[in-house]
Amino acid sequence: MFEISPEILPFLVLFSLGIALFHTLILSGIFNVNLKPSWLMFIIDPVILILAYLFVPKESGIIFIGLFVSVFIMAIIGFIKNGIESTIESFREQRKNKTPVWKIIGGAFLALFAYLIFFYLGIYSFFIIFFLIILSSLLPNNKNRFYFYQRTLPTSTIKSIAMGLAEISGKAKAIETVISPDTDTPCVGYIYTVDEISTSRDDDGRTSTSYHEISRKTEIKNFHIEDETGKIEIIPDKLQWLNFSATNSREDLGRRYREFIIDEKTDFLLIGQAFYEGSKSVFRFDENKNVFGIAPLDIVNFSNKWRPLKLRALTTLSFIAIFSAFILFTPIRMVGNKIIIEQKNWKETFQSNPFDWFIKK
Template sequence: MNNFLEFLTQNSVDIVETVFLMLFSLGIALFQTLIFSGLFNLKFPNWLFFILSPAIVGISYLINPAFPLAAMFLLFISVFFFAIVGMIYSGIQNSKQEKIEREKFNKKHNIPKTTFGQKILGVFIIAGIFGTFILLAESENLKLLFLIIPGFIVLKNIFFPSSKSKFMRLQSILPTSKIDAIAMGMVEVEGDLEEIEPIISPYFNKPCIGYYYKIEEESKPDDDGRTTYSTIFSEVKTGKFRIKDETGTVTVDGEGIEYFFDRVDNQQGGKTRHSETYLRNNDYMFLVGYAASDNGETIIKKGNPDNVFGIAVPRNISFRNKYKPLLDSFLITLFFISLIIIYIILK
């Protein structure tokens, strides 16, 4: 190291070599310009570093002919130093800007902030997962993960089923009612929709009975180059409508209804993708909800907060009901085969 410093400070250069070093410093000036304008987002004349860097080399020669090499070395090192600092600074600024934009987005769409309790719960869950992993690793029982992970999945599906699972389970139990023979309580009906109170969708401004609006953010392409999207906001809003079959018509209060079909009626792509799905006049749909009496007139609505209230495409329901028993049999067989394999592994 000392020899290198001596080489930089004790080897004099002549005027021709100094001019060559000044010309070489123009390449360094290009990187400096890119770093300070791109990473630090500073505003300055484009020619600034193309004057400053050669000037530093030239002035160092005027001070001492042994200094230009040291000046060039410092300019060269400065490129790497400011590039690293600039990347850190740019990352911090981008994070702040993303936070501001996300807060504006949440405020616009009335998305509640994550509460302090939810954050603490998340920390405890993550800590519990890591703690379990470390404990099993130290006790050389990592193989137990083959039992723990499937166990969590089974318990989650049993005790915390999704809304779609509840809907599918209930529709498989309930008989489809004719509208003129609806009894009070949970019912399922099937028929054409009739518009009562049209509403306007939020992005494409389409009149409809109801809409499911979704905003998705583009994710990084996967290994195959395919672009994926993650949902950052969704909203369902449905007005009052009627559903009719060959026996009659019944009114539905659409507040709180969930859409259990994957149709997309309007979509606009880009870095942020907007999609809308509509309930429209004359759509033939399958509905599960709570039938109640409203001033002597039957109305289907949400009922209690825990009640299932959803709508789906009949042919999808028929297809699922036809092949679900086969799928269940396959999954049960696969589950017991997996238990046998796990037992052999852990033995």
């Protein structure tokens, strides 16, 4: 057993505060969990370590290692979650844009290929998955393009907007009001989704719930965005709704019904193309930059506030992961007070399946 000594406990408590920082960044930045209070993990992690030291001293070191490893597990789960969400979004875009069937089938074959690689490479495939998830988060998609241009474009006032790619913000005003189907709310536009609810129970009696979207309806007509200088008409064809929270959600008879609404009270930020149409200016999808999105302004500001910390955290996690991988895969043995690092036969390692030891058991 790995027991924490009294001399090293204060150091590990301070180290647990660093772990709490990563837990906070991952929960808020990747999982979008609103921690209340925001410093909650800075209490939970040190308390777990201290309680382990007091009540299970012989296992206290193992619990500390568990806290440390949980950072990587949470980060990997978060990346996988974002990767799955990005894949679902891409699939919806393909269906909406009537992507050729051969491309969708090709994507399915790639998924099958990845499945086979997992069984051939075993645990080493997690490193490939980790790399591909990070790479996919950097590749262009609607959300990435929106936030890329949002960080580089200045916010234009509507009165002085220049033609071409632009960023504007203001309140939405309906030209023709639409009515949401579930709550009969007058609004500028809505997305109405129906999810099928699946409930499962594990061997310990814990219940988990998952949701599978079975229908989606969007209704939005031309509308205006107004700021203190004027207004401009928005043509909502191909408009992507980003970071919207459900304004209404209810569950009934094994299904969940949700509404996402563009109202006339919230400030929104839009990125698209300002274009002369006849004698007036309109705002529409930019075919050259392939971007046209709308997001609540407070969510965009929150994302910009946390982005530097998120990037630092991901960079640090990457270095820690590389260093940890080096330690895990490098043969090390102790001879007296000396640590001897042996040469690793990487060719033999990657030719063998690391799950073999488990299968033999």
